[in-house]
Amino acid sequence: MDMVLSAVGTVASGALSGAGGEMGRRTSERLYRLLDRAPAEPGSAVTGAAGDGQRLVLPVTDQERTAAASRLVELARTSPDFARELGEWVREASWLAPRAVPAVAHGASRPQMLPPTTAVFTDREEVADWIRALLDDADRPPGAPTVAALTGPGGIGKTAAVVQCAHELRERFPDGTLFVDLAGASAGTALTPSDVLARFLERLGVPPAMVPGDEARQRDLFRDCTADRRMIVVLDNAHDDAQVLPLLPASPGCLVLVTSRHRLSRLVAEHGAHPFTLRPLSTADSVLLLRRIAGRERSAAPDEAVRAVAEGTGGIPLAVCTTGAGLAVREHLSWDRVAQQLSDRIHGRRQTGVPMGEHPREDPADPVRLAQEMTYGELTPECAAFYRALAVWSWPTVTVLCAAHAAGVDEDEARELLEQLARVHLLEEVGEERYRFHDLARAYARERAIAEDGPGVMAAAVRRVAVGYLRFAAGADFRVLPLRWRLGPAYTGLTLPDRRDPADGRLALAELRRERENLAAVVQAAEHHGFDELVWQLCEAMWGLHLMLGFHAQWVDTHLRGVEAARRCAAEFGDRRAVGRMLVQLAFGYIGLGQAHDAEEALEQAVSADRDCGHRRGEASAVEALGLLRLKLWRHGEAQRGFEEAREILRRIREGDDGWRDVPRATALLEHHIGRAQARQRNFTAAFAQLNDALARFRRLPGGGDTYNEGRVYMSLGEAHLDAGDPDLARVCLDKAVETMETEGAALQHADALELRARCHRLSHRPAEETEDLRTAAAYYEENGDRAGADRVRARLAELEEAAGRPV
Incomplete structure (x- = not known):
């Protein structure tokens, strides 16, 4: 029971989130067929009332999963054949579970994430x-x-x-x-x-x-x-x-x-x-650290002067380092002058209290603040303004892109100024052209920005950063998913080169991934300052990042903000289409978290929002997404009706309307979805006709057709023929799928097609052909980082080896 329950949970979770890919979907559908053969108890949680009678539902809740596992185990106890099938399914499902990588495993990752130590580390x-x-x-x-x-x-x-x-x-x-x-x-x-x-x-x-x-x-x-x-x-x-x-x-x-x-x-x-x-450094260790940071190039100084500076820093390492760095890069500063400045500030603070703009609860003789004040006072006006501009928001890291837009300078000038701030210890370099503040340094810089620049200048800096990141994210997203329908002016004029590097999409996705945390921070900053039109457009530009890589908690957080920003824009003569768009994307985030009810609610709101504003392309997209969710939930009839409704909505789009150019491809995708839904209901005659129609539509698309999606349809045809009990016809379709995915360079889809074709060979008792396809699939999985897929295929190869009594 425990093994079956674990397998049900793994498969149901993966079916919603898509974590198991196509193999996960097929394993979910196989669970559906197993449950369909097991009689349900009256009122069981795994059935529910639909308009067309009783139906199975994907077991999402703990109660539903327990009920499903109990049904399977009960039938297995009375049917040896069912028990054997159930055992095979449990083994198959086990490969979909997220797997720990033991340190002793071949190729195990031994991460080394420590930042470097400092060469001037002292004491402790x-x-x-x-x-x-x-x-x-x-x-x-x-x-x-x-x-x-x-x-x-x-x-x-x-x-x-x-x-x-x-x-x-x-x-x-x-x-x-x-x-x-x-x-x-x-x-x-x-x-x-x-x-x-x-x-x-x-x-x-x-x-x-x-x-x-x-x-x-x-x-x-x-x-x-x-x-x-x-x-x-x-x-x-x-x-x-x-x-x-x-x-x-x-x-x-x-x-x-x-x-x-x-x-x-x-x-x-x-x-x-x-x-x-942890306590402050002793005076002796503070002196040692100061001399190390100031460097040997500094002229010799009396011990009394150095000791006075050390005492002025209070033994706080950040204050020591900031003060020493100022001495290191500014030859005109003498030890006596720095000691006197510290003394004057301490004495002046104690006499007059906290200067304007500083937090009243701060210690008026705080050594860190004193050191930052001194260093800030030595900056050039241009560098000081740059420093203040960086602190207008708590960016996770400060990149050249972020800095240039915050300060309104070009990237070459931003690089030089970032290096200047790092040399005086007001910033720390944490990666190639990537910096961060100590939070105390950021707090001080922000106080200076409030006092010297004011809220208007600070808000303008945030807006420039948001615009810069939107431009960056939209360009990268366009390279990741160039054919998708998208909304917003940030994509206007974007094109791809005629001879595009095949790896460019992966490179763009890696660029988005590196900036993921900054993008989320930009969404929060833009929301805080009321830049609603930028908030929802940033969310739209992060679609490829989240669709391909997940990060569902961030996805939901940013897109909840995006929904509300879009609604505020719509109420103020903004783009009303954005509301439905944000709700659809939010729903996919919920799906990734396994929150099917929240996802369905968001999609139903999206349908209403797009219908209310007459945005047929958005309405069709929302209805299609609702159908895809219901297909995952095994509500196949509802899914089919949803896809057919979306197709009818597309037919009402006229030339010149929004999304008109996308209608042929969107319609072909819906025909494919309808065929898949029909096959899940075992209406194979209609499914084969529908899938072949989708195939023809993809071939007729402008620009030479959509070869990749042709390959996807061939996969669906092969799978449907297998489910209908005809592995030979399935193999014919999968031959075309394998050929197409190889031509397209879609490595993981190529491996999946080979793995499915190997199943045809198994059913037709062709072990040599099965072995060959599995070997090739394993190699593709390994080359493209899908360790779970490679392990799954290797396990099947081991079974073949054992059955044949020889190495394969």
């Missing part, structure tokens, strides 16, 4: 000694990782200390290191556990398409992936316990290093974390 030997003592403690509790929690105020050097310790301890943890900046300075900037888990799982070798959409399953898979591993997990800058707890590995061989400004009481009380409060 007590932290390293303390962590080693924890690891070497013979009495530490078995069965749990060692968790060390460093706390202290901002700028005290928590990150530098744990990164240095992690580097020193790497040899004791050979299975890799995971690192994340949780951005927990505030609740508004803190990363969600789901976002972090998705990032960690990919680095541990889980293919993006196999990363679950919901946090609970991500957490379970993360614990599987880290089980029995010896690795370091660094959770830097945590906001609270709730952010950290889902990210803890279960392996006792792991070391978890957490930093936070706040006490993490639950982490200590419930998970045995060891707390450590």
